[in-house]
Amino acid sequence: MAYEPVLTKFVKEPNCYTLDFYKAKDLGYEALRKAVTTMQPNDVIEMVKASGLRGRGGAGFPTGLKWQFVLKDTPKPKYICCNADESEPGTFKDHLLMERNPHLLIEGCAIGCYAIGAKVAYIYIRGEFYHVQKVLEQQIEEAYRAGFLGKNIFGSGFDCDVFVHRGAGAYEAGEETALIESLEGKRAQPRIKPPFPAVSGLYNCPSAVNNVETLANVPLIISKGVEWFTSLGPEKNNGPKLYCVSGHVKNPGVFEATMDVSLKELILGDQYAGGMKDGRTLKAVIPGGSSTPVLLPDQIDIPASFDAVAKAGSMLGSAAIMAVDDTTCMVWLAKNLLAFYRHESCGKCTPCREGADWLLKLLTRIEAGEGQMKDIDLLLDVSKNIGGKTLCPFGDAEIAPVLSTIKHFRHEYEAHVREGCCTIPAPWRGTRAPALAGHH
Amino acid sequence: MSFHARMDYSPAKFHKSERRLADVGEPFRFSPEHQATFDRLVTHYPAERRKSAILYALYLVQEQQGYVSRAAMRFVAEQIGCTPAEVEDVVTYYVMFFQKPVGTYALAVCRTLSCALAGAERVTEALSDHLGVPVGGTDASGTFTLLEFECLGACDRAPVVMVNNDHWHEHLTPDGVPKFIEDLRVKGLAALTGCHHKVE
Numbered sequence: 001m002a003y004e005p006v007l008t009k010f011v012k013e014p015n016c017y018t019l020d021f022y023k024a025k026d027l028g029y030e031a032l033r034k035a036v037t038t039m040q041p042n043d044v045i046e047m048v049k050a051s052g053l054r055g056r057g058g059a060g061f062p063t064g065l066k067w068q069f070v071l072k073d074t075p076k077p078k079y080i081c082c083n084a085d086e087s088e089p090g091t092f093k094d095h096l097l098m099e100r101n102p103h104l105l106i107e108g109c110a111i112g113c114y115a116i117g118a119k120v121a122y123i124y125i126r127g128e129f130y131h132v133q134k135v136l137e138q139q140i141e142e143a144y145r146a147g148f149l150g151k152n153i154f155g156s157g158f159d160c161d162v163f164v165h166r167g168a169g170a171y172e173a174g175e176e177t178a179l180i181e182s183l184e185g186k187r188a189q190p191r192i193k194p195p196f197p198a199v200s201g202l203y204n205c206p207s208a209v210n211n212v213e214t215l216a217n218v219p220l221i222i223s224k225g226v227e228w229f230t231s232l233g234p235e236k237n238n239g240p241k242l243y244c245v246s247g248h249v250k251n252p253g254v255f256e257a258t259m260d261v262s263l264k265e266l267i268l269g270d271q272y273a274g275g276m277k278d279g280r281t282l283k284a285v286i287p288g289g290s291s292t293p294v295l296l297p298d299q300i301d302i303p304a305s306f307d308a309v310a311k312a313g314s315m316l317g318s319a320a321i322m323a324v325d326d327t328t329c330m331v332w333l334a335k336n337l338l339a340f341y342r343h344e345s346c347g348k349c350t351p352c353r354e355g356a357d358w359l360l361k362l363l364t365r366i367e368a369g370e371g372q373m374k375d376i377d378l379l380l381d382v383s384k385n386i387g388g389k390t391l392c393p394f395g396d397a398e399i400a401p402v403l404s405t406i407k408h409f410r411h412e413y414e415a416h417v418r419e420g421c422c423t424i425p426a427p428w429r430g431t432r433a434p435a436l437a438g439h440h
Numbered sequence: 441m442s443f444h445a446r447m448d449y450s451p452a453k454f455h456k457s458e459r460r461l462a463d464v465g466e467p468f469r470f471s472p473e474h475q476a477t478f479d480r481l482v483t484h485y486p487a488e489r490r491k492s493a494i495l496y497a498l499y500l501v502q503e504q505q506g507y508v509s510r511a512a513m514r515f516v517a518e519q520i521g522c523t524p525a526e527v528e529d530v531v532t533y534y535v536m537f538f539q540k541p542v543g544t545y546a547l548a549v550c551r552t553l554s555c556a557l558a559g560a561e562r563v564t565e566a567l568s569d570h571l572g573v574p575v576g577g578t579d580a581s582g583t584f585t586l587l588e589f590e591c592l593g594a595c596d597r598a599p600v601v602m603v604n605n606d607h608w609h610e611h612l613t614p615d616g617v618p619k620f621i622e623d624l625r626v627k628g629l630a631a632l633t634g635c636h637h638k639v640e
Contacts, residue, residue, distance in 0.1 A: 006595065065623050077486075089552040089591040095635075122484075127495075127536045128592050130606040131635060143543045163484040168495050168534035185491035185520070189531040203489055246595035248556040290553060290591075322554055333553065340552050346533075428546070430561025 002265035003232075005256040006220055006240050007213070011100035017135055019142040022103040029103070031219035035111050036156040044115040044222070051221045051229040052238050057083055057174070057211030058289070058317045060306040063218075069198035070116040071206040080112045080121035080300035081183060081197075082215055085167055085174040087126055088289035089340060090320030093128035093242035094212035096254045098125070099132045100140040101216070102194055110149060111222060112161045116208055117225040120161045123212075124179050129169040134369055137164050149162055173342035175207035175392045177201075177275035178346065188350040204220045213242055217278060241319060241400030243272075247286075248325040259305035263295070266304060267323045277347040280325040284408070288317025290337045291397030293404035294330075314404075327426040334401045335363040341398035352395040355386035366413060369421040376406060376413045462531070462539035465509025470519075474500045478519065490520050494530055498537055502605075507538040535589065536605050542577045543585040545624055548602040549612075551588045554595035564588060565598050566614040570621055582590065583625065594635055608635040 010016040010025060022028055035044050049064025070078060082105070098105055109121035119172045125133050140162050143149045151159045165183055172178045173188035180202045182188035201207025216240055221229050228269045230238045237259040243266050246252040251274040255266060263285060266272045276282055287304070292315040302308045309316040324333065342356040361381050365371045383399035390396075406413060415423045441597060470478060478500055480491065485492040497519055501512045513527040520527070531537045538546070549555075549564045567586050571579045578585040594600045597610035603624075609632040612620055623631035 086593050087591060090554055090595050092593050093593050095593050099635075126593065127499075127534070127605065128589075128602060131608065161484075165484075165492070166495060166499065168498070169536040169589070170534055181490060181496075185494035185530065187527075187529060203486065244595065246598065247557050252554075252598075286553075322557075322595075323559060325442065328557065336551075336553050336556050343590055428557070428559040428562065430565050432565060 003256075003258055006224075007101065007104065007242060008254065008428060009099060009217055011096065016100050017102055019103060019139060019146060022101075023081075026101070027104065027107060027219050027223055029107055029143075029146075031222035032110050032114075032148060033154050035222050036158045036406065037154050039222075040162050041115050041117060043113060045188075046232075047226060048218060048221060050114070050226045051218055053056040053214065053221060053229070054237070054306060055211055056213035056217070056241070056318070058088065058291075058315075058316050060316065063210060063214050066208055067112070067116050068208070069196070071199050071207050071274055072117065074206060074396065076205040077120070077203075077436075078116050078118040078223045079202045079203055080109055080116065080118050080215075081176075081179060081202055081207055081209045082109055082121060082123040082212060083174060083176065083179055083209055084123050084129070084212045085170075085179060086212070086318075087171040087344075088173045088291065088318045088320055089337070090246055090286065090289050091244055092246075092251050092253050093319065095129060095132060095357045097212055097216055097242070098129070101134055102136050103143065104216045104219060105136075105212055106140055106143050106149070108218040109162050110153070110160045111218050112208065112210060114158055116206075117160050120163065121160065121204070121360065122183055124173065125164055125166055126173070127166055130166075133164055133166055138166065158268065170346070171340075172392075172394065174387055179209060180207065187346065189346045190394075192391060196385045200290060200380070218263060222392050231400040232234055232309075234303060234305055237303075237307055240414045242306065243302075243321065244318075244320045245273040246279050246320070247322040248280065248328070250277050251324050257304075260303050262302060263300040263304045263309070263321065266321055267300070273321075273323070276323070276325050283322055283326045283328055284324050284330065284333075286320075286322040286324075286368055286401075288315045290322070290340065291318040291393070291400050292317045293316075294408060296408055327424065327428070329367070329422055329426070329429075330405045330412050330422040331367045332422065332424075332429065335360065335367050335400040338363055338398065341394075345394065346421040347391075349385045349390040349395065351389040352398065355395070355407045358382050359398070363402070366416050369416055369419065369420055371417050373414065373417050375417070376410065379406060460539070462508060462510050462513070462528075463541070465505070465507075465511045468501070468505065468512040468515045470500060470515075471504060474504055474606060484558035491522055492527075494520055494522075494527065495534070498527075498534075499530060502537060507540075507541050541578075543581075544583045545586040546587060546604050548587040548589040548592075548603070550590070550592040550594075550598070550600045552591035554591075555598040555600055560599040562614040563601070563612050563617065565620075566617040570617050584621070597635065598610050599634075603629065603632060609633050610635060 053063045054060040099253045170188040173182045177191035178188040197207045268275045285295045306316045338360040342360045347353045478509045481496045498517045517524040603607045
């Protein structure tokens with residue numbers, strides 16, 4: 001049975017981002033109308049819970065539960081913070097969704113606000129997406145004009161404002177408490193949890209932080225029903241899912257599927273990424289963004305669902321699949337990612353901040369052929385002292401590429417040390433040793 | 441732990457404060473339009489939470505003078521109602537704020553994995569050679585500044601270059617660099633491809 005996309009069905013059509021198009025062909029705010037005029041907020045939460053919708057940002061936490069945890073009996077205002085920071089390397093699904101189907105997100109924000117009793121939703125968009133922000137702001141304006149946002153929506157007495165907040169280039173702002181800090185006008189550094197945002201989040205008020213794709217699924221659940229949603233994909237991994245496939249593939253892009261599609265199909269299937277470029281062979285796969293452990297080609301014949309990928313020893317994360325071919329040196333790959341983590345570590349927790357620096361130095365040395373055999377174990381030792389010792393999952397994220405490449409490709413590390421140089425110098429790689437990425 | 445001497449981790453380099461102060465710059469005020477924009481954006485946040493608008497204020501500063509000077513930080517602090525130190529705290533954290541003047545076009549090449557797999561390292565080297573500047577430098581004419589950024593979030597269009605924080609160019613190859621620079625000189629930002637997703 002061919003799967004009919006719902007999130008990205010119209011993205012190729014020229015005016016798909018306009019309100020007129022959304023009203024004519026897509027949901028057209030009917031889900032919001034249904035929610036605010038016929039349902040109680042609690043019914044919305046129950047419906048999202050029943051659907052089993054899991055957060056699309058990386059952790060896969062059930063959205064309905066997250067909303068239920070938001071403190072109800074308090075005089076304080078409540079907030080929805082939409083996480084549109086999308087900074088995990090390899091991820092570009094929300095980019096597409098916001099640029100080509102912004103009203104689905106806006107409608108999702110409004111329904112989310114209604115469900116948890118909030119009056120304001122902030123869409124925290126990463127600073128680099130200025131072109132997306134312009135589209136989003138323009139369409140929010142349209143929605144206000146049409147009465148889908150603002151005061152007394154559909155005559156129900158429900159008020160809702162949606163604002164876009166522009167970040168300024170911080171990976172760490174993708175973590176929910178760091179996002180809240182950044183929204184408050186501070187450095188994007190995570191807070192100590194508990195209290196969780198559901199109790200004390202933005203401006204110390206109860207808040208829910210949800211990913212763009214998560215919120216975009218909510219109007220679909222309201223309008224098409226729980227049965228439709230649970231009929232898609234394997235149990236506990238229901239609903240439409242966007243996959244970003246990039247790297248050495250013929251046809252990189254965003255693909256919508258249900259979570260029973262296999263990782264292998266997504267990379268090699270003709271209707272998806274179409275296999276490896278230039279007839280080369282697949283060497284390794286990063287299944288869910290740079291923070292997830294690397295999988296080998298013989299491990300990818302599994303459904304691309306939260307649970308199946310976790311069972312294979314990695315994570316679906318943000319479903320950012322990066323496929324690398326046999327011209328890729330895995331030590332170089334780990335070094336590239338550690339340069340990213342060293343630059344993006346927010347600096348709050350010492351193990352992560354200092355650890356990333358040490359890991360990068362060690363990897364740089366090994367990659368240049370100047371390392372020693374004991375450096376490989378030293379990498380493992382340093383990693384052991386980072387993982388689980390930080391406030392947010394960044395620490396675990398930065399060691400994932402190191403640990404998994406050593407686990408699967410230790411022989412390449414050893415070859416670098418033995419030969420005194422990189423053994424797989426690909427033509428697409430630079431020839432100069434890059435300077436450590438500093439602050440611009 | 442034993443590290444060899446070639447690893448640059450000596451007290452000379454790392455035990456000194458790396459705090460770099462931004463240029464003081466000219467006395468700064470928002471232009472009337474920017475002031476109006478700022479006053480509008482501040483209303484998005486609760487009245488006692490003006491600090492939330494700090495990033496927007498800094499973007500407006502940068503739009504007006506090309507970078508964020510210390511004089512401008514002081515001005516933003518007055519607008520927000522916080523201390524200049526709090527503003528500096530924010531400016532120095534986020535990579536999209538420049539603390540010294542940059543060229544007319546600040547070229548930020550994405551260097552993270554997907555772009556690197558598509559040859560971003562070579563693109564940076566070609567740009568560096570063509571412009572005659574290292575990463576972080578501005579060319580003699582003051583037109584181009586070369587920067588490296590972390591993942592920009594358009595990995596299917598790799599390698600990606602972001603210009604002046606707002607504009608994008610996709611699929612830049614090392615061979616395409618001379619033409620890219622020439623086009624930018626002649627046509628300005630109109631020479632860029634923008635960012636267009638491919639969807640199946």
